[in-house]
Amino acid sequence: MPLNRGMMALAVAGLAFAALAQQSGSPAPPQGPEPNASSASPRRQVDESALRYFASQGDTRRVDAEIARLRALYPDWSPPADLSQLVGGGGVVNDPEVDRLWGLYTENKFSEARAAIAARQAADPQWKPPPDLVTALDVAEARKRLVNASDNSQWRTVLSIATETPSLLTCANVDSLWRVAEAFAKTDQTGRTRDVYTYILTNCANPAERLGTLQKALTLLDEAQIADLLKYERKSGDYPDDFSAIRDELARRRVARASTDPKLTASAEDLAVVERLAESGKEPGNALLLGYYSYHHKNPEKALSWFKTALDRGGSEKAAEGYALSLRDLNRLAEAEAFAFEWRDKAPENMQVYLDVATALLSQDPPPRLDPKVIVRVIPAVTKARSAGAAQALGWYSYNTGQISTAREWFEEALSWKADDEPSAYGVAITSQRLNDRARFNAIVSQWRSRSQRIADLADGIVRDRTAQATPQPAPPSPVEPQISSPRAVAPAPELPAPPPERPRRIEETRVAAYDRLVVQQERQLQGKRPAARRGASRQACTTTRDPGSLSAPAALNLGWCLMEMNRPLEAAAAFDHAFTLGSPAQREDAAYGKSLAYLRKDLTGKAAVAAAQAPQTSARRTELSAAILAQRALAAYRDGRWPDVILALGERARVVPEQNDLMLLRGWSYFKLGRYEDAARIFRAVQQTGYSDEAGAGLSAIMEITGQVRQY
Missing domain, CATH: 1.25.40 (Serine Threonine Protein Phosphatase 5, Tetratricopeptide repeat)
Known part of the structure; x- marks a missing residue:
């Protein structure tokens, strides 16, 4: 038999009390019958003020809810057969002020209602507000605080409010129950979450709220717990449930897991459910899911069909990725390359698929x-x-x-x-x-x-x-x-402003020559960076491949510097890493420095920066490494045509060390590529004054050819 309203409140309140007792270490208070329940005292006068007010307003929904509440509290009470008796008084004094207070309550003006009660009591100390009105205000204000705490993810506050106001936890306040269930889940008490949902499905009758409870459970509980809740589905009665959408979603989830893991196989029943959803719907999601399931289970032809369906329904990058992969697996490589090319810039994954398809084609x-x-x-x-x-x-x-x-x-x-x-x-x-x-x-x-x-x-x-x-x-x-x-x-397509108009080939050759010369110069500088005490060491230490893991820290350092002289920087980095692990503070500093240089030699500036930060360095070394890392970043950006990044990197480097002429030329050509001719001319003129007249003059001539403004440059 369903519990009455008071017992329902206490039942769920007990859950909250028990959970909070576990958190605080204090024992849970004993449960018992509701204090004002009819079984605890003789029959008393029923407060019908709320019922009278709702009837006067013609609010049938609230009238029905209030009748249900009063019947639960007072089993011997029966509502009048003619509700008009309530509106006319029916033997009960009709107090207009009480009706006004109920009006403020229904309009959610709780503070105004409290103020009006206080004013009435001040004017008439003998007057007392209807108990149901006071309780209703208490519950409404608690509900407001609970919602606010829930919206702000203050989960323990939610549980505290629920414990203090057990009358919130009834079928009349299913939203509050949902929020309490979520609070339990967010505090790692999913068993309590399941208990709250079980309470709702056992005692509450509204079909929409019952379905909503299962939908909430989908986001918080595992599949086994949700399967347990499905057992409470009511298939008969005045308001039968329809939980088929929940079962469909569970099937969809199982197929989704198998769609990314070839080791998992979805059941024929689950696949049939998702196929039905895909065929009957207009969204791309289920078709996309079936496409990846078929692709990862070695059925590219079927996958291609589902991906095509997803694309036709507006599926974007992910559907295009799957379509191209399926074409590749069907060995339709030319078709796959043409299709993937159109989607290459939509997402990084699409670019990778295009490169994979192009690689297979070539x-x-x-x-x-x-x-x-x-x-x-x-x-x-x-x-x-x-x-x-x-x-x-x-x-x-x-x-x-x-x-x-x-x-x-x-x-x-x-x-x-x-x-x-x-x-x-x-x-x-x-x-x-x-x-x-x-x-x-x-x-x-x-x-x-x-x-x-x-x-x-x-x-x-x-x-x-x-x-x-x-x-x-x-x-x-x-x-x-x-x-x-x-x-x-081949220069990569620019990502920001469009390039200037076509220029004579010799201008581009001059620009590339400046870059090539600087690359050689940078490599020579990096090869020359080594502690003086290590220079001239015998190369016999690394003429054959050696595992640094068996060496002492000094021997691993020596091996690292030897490998650097042999231009084997990645092997050197491994040796330096071993020396860093075993060495003294001074050896760790030397190893971090060497590893940074090794990574710089291979243009791995990110790893070089990480290595440089592994151990404290002298001021001179910090400056040296910072300048080298920023120069390498500028060179990489220049090579890739990322002109704004060149300017940013060189600007950072100029704050560390004075800027050398070759790097200034790169800055000038980057401004040139961005169409910022005034800035480019300023840089070229500055370089020209330091003796680099030919290279800087070529830049100024290029600007003149583009702009036609001879005098200015």
Whole structure:
């Protein structure tokens, strides 16, 4: 049998009391019958003032609720058959002032009602407000405080208010019950949350509120707890439940988990539910879910169909990502590349998919005959993303179509982006061999012989079939074969202001020359940075590969500096890291300094900055490392065409050390690229006055050609 209103309040209040007792360590107060329940005292006069007021207002909803409340409190009481008796008085003195107080209450003017009660009592000390009105005001004000605490995530305050005002916790205040349930969940008491929801489903009759309770539970409870709550579904009676939407959502969740984990398999029943939802709905979400489930469970054809449905319904980046991946898995690579290209800039994941598809397209053996426009659009995307894998694919495509020099440049570019990429190093070795460049071939062999058997075999003259990356003797490109540009000839698309109009080729060559010269200069500066006490140490310490993990801190430091002299910075970084772990404070400082230089040598400025901060450095070293890191960032931004970032990095560096002329030239050319000709001219004139007349003059001439303003520059 359902509990009456008073017992319902005490039942849920007991939950709150018990939870708070656990938190405070104090015992929970005993539960018992409601103090004013009819079983605790003889029959008393029923306060019908609220019922009379609601009847006078014609508010049938509140009349019905008040009749239910009074019946729960006073089982022997029956409402008058004719409610008009209440409006006319019906033997009870009708007090207009009480009606006005109830009016303030129904309008949520609680403070005004309190003030009016106080004023009436001051004027008439014998007068007492109706008890139900006082209780109603108490509950309403508590509800307001509870809602405010809940909205501000003050969960323990919510539980405290609920404990102090158990009359809030009834079916008449389901929203308050929901908030208490959430407060339990947010304080890691999901068992109490389930208890509150169970109370609602056991005792409350409103179908919308019962369904809402399950919907709330979906966000706070696990699947097993929700399954337990579903057992309370009422399938008959005046107001039957319909919890089918909850069961559908649970099925959808199970399919969602399996859609990202190939090891999980959704049941046929759950898949049928989601397919029904996808076919009957107009939103892309369920079609997208089924697309990824099919894709990760090796059914790309079905996945493609669902992704197409999702796209047709407005599905955006994620649907496009899945569609391109499905085309790739179906080996429809040309179609996949064209589609993925259109979506490449929508999200980072879409760009990665485009690069993956382009890599697969270029890596086919034998190489396909591609439309030149495909190559033209692949190259800027690869350069902008600095994708070593895609650059390597361009290298092999160039190699297999007879463009050996271009192939080597792409392999070199890939290796500069990913220094430990053995396939790219192998590409550099084999193309250097084909180009008869013994110096570069010997250098790459020296660096990789101990780490790559096939590079060692290549040096030893052993002919092997290329398995992981076949290297057949390429034929000269046919007239229909696209010529691939060198990576240095490709500039990524600018991200901010549009570039100035087309300029003569010699202007661009002058700008690139300034960058190339500065790169060489920066590399020389980094190679020269080493503590004086370490210079001249024997190179025998690192002629063979050694594991630094077995060395003492001084030996690991010595190995690190030796590797730096051998231009093996990533191996040096590992040695310095080991020395940092074991060493004394002075050795840790030296190791952090060395590791920073090693990462700078490979243009890993983020890692260099982290390493520099690992141990205190002298003022001179701090300045030196800060300047080098900011210079490298400026160079990287310049290379990528991020002109505003060049200016920002150089501005930061100028606050650390005076700006050198070559870096000022980069600043000038960055202003030039942004169309800020006045700023560019100011920089070029300043450089020109220090003796760099040719380079600065070229910049001024470029501005003059663009603007046509001879006198100004």
